[in-house]
Amino acid sequence: MEVLTGLMHGFGVALQPLNLLWCFLGVVLGTVIGIMPGLGPPATIAMLLPLTFLMNPASAMIMLAGIYYGAKYGGSTTSILLNVPGESASVVTCIDGYQMAKKGRAGAALGMAAIASFVAGTVGVVGLMLVAPPLARLSLAFSSPEYFGLMALGLAMVVLLAGRSMVKALLATLVGLWLAGIGTDLFSQTSRFTFGQMELLSGIDFVVVAIGVFALGEVLANMEERGAAPMIEVPKGLRNLLPTLQDLKDSRFAFVNGSVVGFLIGVLPGAGSTIASFISYGIEKAVSKHPEKFGHGAVEGVAAPEGANNSETGGALVPMLTLGIPGSGTTAVLLAALVLWGFKPGPLFISENPAMFWGLVASMYIGNVMLLILNLPLVPLFAQVLRAPVYVLYPLILGISVVGVFSTSGSLFDVWLLAGCGLLGYLMRKLDFPSAPLILGLVLGGAMERALRQSLMMSDGHLSILVSRPVSAVMLSLALLILLVPSFNKFNTWRLKALDS
Amino acid sequence: MKKRLLCMALLAASTAAFAQGFTPTRPIEVVVHTGPGGGSDLLARAVALMMEKEKLLPVRMQVANKTGGGGAVAAAYLAEKKGETHTIGLFTGVWLTNPLTSAEAKVSLRDLTPVARLVLEPALIAVKADAPYKTLADFVGAAKQKPGELKQSGGSITSRDNVVRQQLQKAGGARWQFISFPGGGERIAALLGGHVNMMVIEPAEAGEHIRAGNMRVLAQVADARLPAFPNVPTLKEAGFNVTPVPQVRGVVAPPGIPRENVAYWEGVFRKLTQTESWKKFLADNQFEDGYQDAAELTKFYEEFSSQMRGILQEAGVKTVR
Amino acid sequence: MKARSADFWSGLALGGLGAYIIAVASGWEYMGQDGPGPGFFPLWYGIVMAALSLMLMVSSVTGKDGSVIDWTGARSAFVTWGAFTLMVATLKLTGFVIGFGALTFFIVSVLYRKPVKVAALTAIGLAAGFYVVFPLALGVQLP
Numbered sequence: 010m011e012v013l014t015g016l017m018h019g020f021g022v023a024l025q026p027l028n029l030l031w032c033f034l035g036v037v038l039g040t041v042i043g044i045m046p047g048l049g050p051p052a053t054i055a056m057l058l059p060l061t062f063l064m065n066p067a068s069a070m071i072m073l074a075g076i077y078y079g080a081k082y083g084g085s086t087t088s089i090l091l092n093v094p095g096e097s098a099s100v101v102t103c104i105d106g107y108q109m110a111k112k113g114r115a116g117a118a119l120g121m122a123a124i125a126s127f128v129a130g131t132v133g134v135v136g137l138m139l140v141a142p143p144l145a146r147l148s149l150a151f152s153s154p155e156y157f158g159l160m161a162l163g164l165a166m167v168v169l170l171a172g173r174s175m176v177k178a179l180l181a182t183l184v185g186l187w188l189a190g191i192g193t194d195l196f197s198q199t200s201r202f203t204f205g206q207m208e209l210l211s212g213i214d215f216v217v218v219a220i221g222v223f224a225l226g227e228v229l230a231n232m233e234e235r236g237a238a239p240m241i242e243v244p245k246g247l248r249n250l251l252p253t254l255q256d257l258k259d260s261r262f263a264f265v266n267g268s269v270v271g272f273l274i275g276v277l278p279g280a281g282s283t284i285a286s287f288i289s290y291g292i293e294k295a296v297s298k299h300p301e302k303f304g305h306g307a308v309e310g311v312a313a314p315e316g317a318n319n320s321e322t323g324g325a326l327v328p329m330l331t332l333g334i335p336g337s338g339t340t341a342v343l344l345a346a347l348v349l350w351g352f353k354p355g356p357l358f359i360s361e362n363p364a365m366f367w368g369l370v371a372s373m374y375i376g377n378v379m380l381l382i383l384n385l386p387l388v389p390l391f392a393q394v395l396r397a398p399v400y401v402l403y404p405l406i407l408g409i410s411v412v413g414v415f416s417t418s419g420s421l422f423d424v425w426l427l428a429g430c431g432l433l434g435y436l437m438r439k440l441d442f443p444s445a446p447l448i449l450g451l452v453l454g455g456a457m458e459r460a461l462r463q464s465l466m467m468s469d470g471h472l473s474i475l476v477s478r479p480v481s482a483v484m485l486s487l488a489l490l491i492l493l494v495p496s497f498n499k500f501n502t503w504r505l506k507a508l509d510s
Numbered sequence: 511m512k513k514r515l516l517c518m519a520l521l522a523a524s525t526a527a528f529a530q531g532f533t534p535t536r537p538i539e540v541v542v543h544t545g546p547g548g549g550s551d552l553l554a555r556a557v558a559l560m561m562e563k564e565k566l567l568p569v570r571m572q573v574a575n576k577t578g579g580g581g582a583v584a585a586a587y588l589a590e591k592k593g594e595t596h597t598i599g600l601f602t603g604v605w606l607t608n609p610l611t612s613a614e615a616k617v618s619l620r621d622l623t624p625v626a627r628l629v630l631e632p633a634l635i636a637v638k639a640d641a642p643y644k645t646l647a648d649f650v651g652a653a654k655q656k657p658g659e660l661k662q663s664g665g666s667i668t669s670r671d672n673v674v675r676q677q678l679q680k681a682g683g684a685r686w687q688f689i690s691f692p693g694g695g696e697r698i699a700a701l702l703g704g705h706v707n708m709m710v711i712e713p714a715e716a717g718e719h720i721r722a723g724n725m726r727v728l729a730q731v732a733d734a735r736l737p738a739f740p741n742v743p744t745l746k747e748a749g750f751n752v753t754p755v756p757q758v759r760g761v762v763a764p765p766g767i768p769r770e771n772v773a774y775w776e777g778v779f780r781k782l783t784q785t786e787s788w789k790k791f792l793a794d795n796q797f798e799d800g801y802q803d804a805a806e807l808t809k810f811y812e813e814f815s816s817q818m819r820g821i822l823q824e825a826g827v828k829t830v831r
Numbered sequence: 832m833k834a835r836s837a838d839f840w841s842g843l844a845l846g847g848l849g850a851y852i853i854a855v856a857s858g859w860e861y862m863g864q865d866g867p868g869p870g871f872f873p874l875w876y877g878i879v880m881a882a883l884s885l886m887l888m889v890s891s892v893t894g895k896d897g898s899v900i901d902w903t904g905a906r907s908a909f910v911t912w913g914a915f916t917l918m919v920a921t922l923k924l925t926g927f928v929i930g931f932g933a934l935t936f937f938i939v940s941v942l943y944r945k946p947v948k949v950a951a952l953t954a955i956g957l958a959a960g961f962y963v964v965f966p967l968a969l970g971v972q973l974p
Contacts, residue, residue, distance in 0.1 A: 055551060059559060149703035176887050180845055183880045187852060187873070193580060194869040196690045198611045198668050198827055199859060201869055207586060207614040210579035225915075232911045233904025278695040332702070333718050334695035341695075345552055348714065355718020400945060401953050404935040407915060408961055411927065416965075418577055421922060428916045435908055440841050458872045459692065466689045466866035467661060467705060687866075826864070 012138060019367025023375055028068050028368070035072035036376050039079020040383065046087055046095045046220065046413030050080045050339045058346055066350040067365050071372040073346060077339050078130055078322040078373065081282070082380045085122035085315050089115060090394055091406050093224040093413065098282035098318035100219045101290045104445055105303060105310030107227075112306050116392040117252040121260065121308055122315040123384040124252065125267055129316030130377040132268035133275070133323020137330075138370050142359070145331035148276050153463035154475050156279070158484025160457035163284055163449065165488035166291030169300070170445045178446045181437070185450020188213055189458075196462060208422040215283075215451050216417060220410045221427045222444050226434020228403045251388060252308065260312040263293050267316020274317075275324020278336045282321040283452050286314035295491065304445075323373070330358055330366060531770035534596055537570045541599035543584035545577050550600050553759060557600075560787045566778055581605045582615035589617045591764040595771045598625065599762045606758075606811065607668045607818055613830045618815075623767055624807040626779040627760035629792065630800035632732035633670065634742070636711045636725045638701060646729040646748040649708060650682035660686040663697040663706040667827055668818075670757045671710040674731055676821050677752045678745075701725070713738060713796040738796060755817060758800060760807060776803055842887035849881030911938060932958035 022028060042053050054073050061069035084096030089106035102122065109118040136144075167182045168175070191202040192212030203209040267289045274285040293313040294303045303310045325336035333355035335341035347354045352362065359366045395402070414427045437444050468474035476482045540558065542550035551573060558571035576584040581604040588599045601619070609618040635646060643649040653660045664671030672688055679685055689706060691697045694715055700706045702724055711725075713736060719725040729748040730739055745752050761779055763772065782788055783801045792799055802810060819829050852873055860868030914937050918930045925933075932954045940950035 052545065055555075059555065149699055152700055152703055152705040176883055176890070177841075180880065180883050180887065183876050183883070184845070184848070186876050187848070187880075190873055193612065193666075195666055195692055196866070197860065197863070197869050198666055199869045200612055200614060201859070201873065202855070203614060205614060207579045207582045207616070210582055210612060210614055211577070229908040229912055232908045278699050279693060328695070328699075332698075333715075334698055335693070336695065341693075349552075353718045353721075356722035356724060357718060400939045401957065404931075404938050404953070404957055407934065408931050408957060411919075411931070412961065412965055415927075420576075420578060420583065421919075422578075424919050424922065428912070428919050431915065432912055435912065439902075439905070440837055442841070459690075461872070462867045463689050463691070466687055469658070469687075470862075470866065689866075 015363060015367040016138065016371060018363065019369070019371035022067060022364055022368030023071065023371035028071050028372065029375070031064070031068045031072040032075050032372050032376050033379055035075020036079035036082075036380050036383065039076035039081075040083035040380065042076065043080035043083020043095050043099075044086045046093050046216075046409055049096060049417070050077050051342045054339065054342045054346070058349065061346065061350070066347075066352070067368045069346070069350070070343075070365065070369055071376075073343060074326075074369060074373060075376050077343070078319060078376060079380060081130075081315075081319045081322060082123060082126050082384055084318070085126075085311075086119065086391055087409070089118045089122065089311070090391060091224065091402070091409065092227045093406060093409055094216070094219050096318075097216050097219070098286055098314075098321070100223070100283065100448055101286040101314035101445075102311055103219075103223050104290070105305070105307050108304065108306035109308065109311065110395060114306065114308075115395055116388050117256055117308065118311050119388040119391055120251045120385060121256060121311050123381060123388065124257070125260065125264060125312040125316040126319040126384075127377050127381040128264045129268040129271055129320035130322065130380075131374065133272050133320035134370060134373040134377070135323075136272045136320070137323045137326055137373075141327045141331050144276055145327055148278075148328060149332075151277055151480065153460045153467060154478050154481040155484065156277070157457060157460035157464055157475060158481035158488070159274075159277075159280065159284075159288075160453045160460055161488040162484045162491070163288050163291070163453050164457065165491040166287060167446045167449060168492055169291050169294045170304070170443060170449065174441070177442045181442050181444065181446040182450040185447040185452075186454035186457075187450075188218065188447075189451045189454025195459060206422075208420060212455070213426060213451075214414075214418060214423060215448075217414050217423050217426045218430045218451055219448055220414060221430025222434035222437065222447060224406050224410050225427065225431025226438055226444065228406050229431060229435040230438045231399070231403065251385070256308045260309050262296065263309040263312035264316055266292050266296075267313045268320045271317030271320035272324040275321035275336060276327045278328050278334050279456070281337050282318040282325075284456075285317040285321045287449055287452065289313045289317035291491075329354065330369075332356055333358065532595065532768070532774045534567065534569045534774075536596055537572045538567070539574045539597040540571050541574050541576055541584050541588055541597065543575075543577060543581040543602075543605070545575050550602055550759070551575060554600050556791060557782070560782060560785065560791065561778075563787055564782070564785045566781055566785075579608075579615060580612075581608050582612065582617070585615070585617035585622070588762065588764050589621050592766040594764050595767055597764055598775060600759060601762050602759050603670065603757045605762075606814060607822075610815065610819055610822065610829050610831055611668055611827060618831070619762065619808075619811045622765055623763040623772055624804045624811065625761040625763050625772065625775045626804060627758055627800050627802035627807045627810060628779065628783065629759050629797040630732075631712065631757040631759070632730060632736055632754075632796070632798055633674070633710050633712055633757070634716050634730050634739070635674070635708065635728045636701070636716055636720075637708050637728060638704060639724050639726050641707065641726065643708075643728060644726075646678075646743075646745070646750065649728060650678060650684050650750075653679075653686040654682060654684035657685040658687060660708070661706040662686060662688050663691055663700040663709045664688055665692075665697070666690055667825060668822060670731075670755065672825060673755050673818070673821055674710050676825050677755070678750060680824070681750045681752050717796075732798065736796060736798075737793075755814070755821070756800065758810075758814075760800075760802075772804060836891050838891035839888050842884045842891060846881055846884030846888065849877050849879075849884055852877030853881065914938070928958050928962050931961060 042050060054076055080096060084099035085102045085106065087093045087095040088099040088102040089110050092103050092107040094100040094103055106118045109115065164182065167178055170178065191209055193200055193210050200210060270289040270292065271285045274280045290310060290313050293309050294300050297309065325340045328334040328336045329340040329344055335344045344354055410427060411424055414423050434444060464474050475485060540554045542554050544550045554573045561567045561571055576587045584599060585605055591597050606619060608615040637643050643652065662675055667690065675688055691700060697709055701709045716725060720727060727742050730736060730742050730744050731754045732744055733754065735744060745754060763775055822829050856870040856873035856877055859870030861870045862868055914934055918934045922930050935957050936950050936954035939945050939953050940947060
């Protein structure tokens with residue numbers, strides 16, 4: 010079978026000692042970068058490009074890819090321990106991960122993140138290996154109306170993140186949509202809500218808002234009770250520092266959910282790991298038997314998004330390797346690297362460069378295993394960070410936030426925005442507005458508006474295009490269903506109450 | 511005779527001494543408006559590598575990414591560094607068009623010191639391989655018969671993609687829709703998926719899809735045929751009397767720098783464009799050599815701005831300058 | 832009539848934002864020749880925002896919950912935020928290491944009321960740590 014021979018060939022390449030070394034270097038570097046907020050794979054890969062000219066391309070690709078998926082493993086560390094998203098895709102992990110840490114289950118959260126990442130990452134590679142070309146062709150049928158459906162589905166997840174007040178959650182989402190729209194409108198080049206500030210022309214960076222609202226907001230909120238809890242509990246004993254068997258059992262579906270959702274969304278050019286993690290989280294909460302636990306430390310709430318953002322790497326490589334179309338920021342840089350080395354990524358790439366493709370696939374399997382072995386023992390070590398007294402931890406969080414934000418853009422303006430978002434996060438907490446919907450609105454807002462306008466342009470103004478195409482119709486119906494579920498439940502309870510009396 | 515020779519020798523020596531007036535003594539900052547891995551960033555890194563390889567500079571070049579505002583932040587940063595002799599910037603077409611449409615983008619090339627224009631980026635007009643259009647005239651003709659129905663995927667409304675569309679629409683008396691997508695990948699996906707009919711694409715992006723038989727090229731947006739596409743007619747050859755508005759990249763420096771400094775930069779970049787590494791770079795990336803020195807660049811900028819202003823206004827985009 | 836609860840004021844603020852958005856968006860093109868213009872989306876979510884804010888205000892006045900916000904600890908939070916913002920404002924002058932060190936010292940000594948020695952140690956330790964890890968080891972610039 011073609012796939013098996015290819016894979017054998019690939020392992021032949023990947024298992025060479027030098028390539029194993031490059032793979033190891035790549036995943037370690039990736040993990041470190043993932044842990045550091047603000048530093049991301051695209052920047053690091055771009056900086057290492059000149060170095061790669063001294064290596065043979067297959068080895069170079071193995072290393073760079075290692076950085077790519079390694080970073081996804083590392084991103085969860087600061088999210089769980091400090092509520093600071095290490096990478097934009099790790100924002101969702103903050104929601105339940107940090108809550109688990111506050112309850113003394115940081116080790117379990119970190120361990121679960123690693124395991125979920127491993128399972129999903131491997132599934133992603135399997136997907137890449139088996140279904141890449143046909144899936145890529147299918148993905149071409151996906152265009153703006155379908156994207157709109159996907160975004161609408163994502164936004165409908167708000168309902169599941171709502172908490173007590175639906176009105177407040179919706180309001181938070183709308184503010185997120187507004188923030189997403191700040192900047193230069195793509196279609197007409199009009200500046201919207203920029204208040205004359207040049208730095209706002211390209212919009213507000215989502216990482217700034219996420220770190221501000223989550224991390225800073227949390228620190229400020231904790232400043233209120235400084236007398237009370239000097240330290241976060243970290244239970245002793247190795248047993249408590251890793252996920253329990255029960256945790257693993259609870260997360261069975263999350264593993265599947267994360268892997269599949271992440272991979273499929275990764276295949277779509279333009280939809281990224283952040284969207285994948287939100288949708289996977291939403292699905293997990295929707296099918297859970299105890300949805301009220303989410304947001305307060307449900308272990309599946311860590312497993313699903315972490316899995317999703319890892320299998321997304323496999324997915325994003327599909328359009329890159331089969332069509333030469335980059336699916337995300339990092340794959341764009343990897344694509345540039347391939348071109349620089351003299352390759353021609355495109356539909357003929359895999360057939361003409363089997364050694365490169367299969368070598369890469371095999372190295373990804375190996376890399377995922379390496380990362381699991383690397384990360385699990387480090388979990389107890391990382392969990393110790395939380396033993397530090399809060400008056401050390403909180404300034405640390407403030408510092409990391411500033412450095413993280415500044416290193417992404419080099420602009421002081423963004424640090425100001427960070428301060429503003431910190432205040433916003435604090436106020437939202439006090440006034441009982443949920444912050445996850447705000448982030449969701451910010452992430453999806455821009456893409457959703459673009460998809461809607463593109464769709465209407467394609468259909469010459471007829472909204473029917475959104476329902477006449479099967480895929481988008483399905484997504485929109487799902488979204489509608491999700492939005493109606495709570496009202497349905499309320500109606501049901503009312504009906505039952507009425508029947509009782 | 512001897513006296514004349516002596517005079518000439520003295521003149522030559524003094525000119526050489528004058529030209530030696532500026533030599534960089536610390537690493538040079540190259541400002542780009544994209545993040546690492548973006549177009550300008552990769553170009554800057556390539557230039558830095560070539561400078562080292564050809565030993566054109568006594569110091570290193572360091573890339574400084576000043577992202578934001580679609581180029582406005584980088585331009586403003588350069589404008590602030592008045593008189594700084596060790597900083598230059600790599601500009602692209604957006605630096606030229608942004609000040610025309612955004613009130614917030616206050617710094618234009620006029621506020622900076624032009625150094626050189628380096629490359630022109632040609633483009634191709636492509637359709638899906640199974641489309642019924644075999645020539646550009648076919649497409650424009652079809653668009654003429656069904657005004658507003660055919661669709662083109664492209665970047666923003668001020669991008670070169672739309673400029674080509676405006677020019678072709680005017681020349682052919684036709685009208686078709688323009689749908690903006692933020693990334694090259696999405697534009698190609700839209701074309702290959704059959705959601706749009708045509709796009710303007712860069713040769714480097716198109717190469718593989720053409721080879722795989724998924725795309726067909728109708729014409730090239732260039733003044734002369736590219737070596738990689740000898741059988742594809744240019745716009746003029748395809749019957750459209752349209753002068754392509756070039757998509758350019760070049761070098762600028764902060765305002766208020768001494769003349770020896772500008773002359774030095776000019777000299778270095780002129781020498782760069784004459785090296786073998788540069789020629790190979792152009793060929794590999796399918797760029798056209800568009801070298802112009804500072805004076806020619808200044809003239810080009812004025813012509814380009816007024817031309818763009820006209821085209822944008824016709825396209826219905828509000829210009830603020 | 833019950834005292835205005837916090838929800839009422841939030842609703843009012845958001846309603847104001849919604850109204851602002853509607854006003855600005857109406858100034859932009861709603862539907863262009865080719866498709867929706869820049870005013871299309873903002874107008875709609877501005878309207879929904881205003882409507883929901885109204886709902887919030889109404890429910891806060893007529894509602895059963897009326898949970899009162901506990902503002903007692905808020906002063907410390909605001910003070911911390913103020914200090915943080917001050918640090919950001921002075922970053923250009925003092926650079927990150929000094930600014931952050933000062934902020935940490937302030938937080939530990941004033942807000943946590945720890946002895947000066949502890950505060951100083953923490954401040955110096957963390958600031959030095961940042962200096963070592965970021966610019967030296969990783970080559971990342973600090974503000």
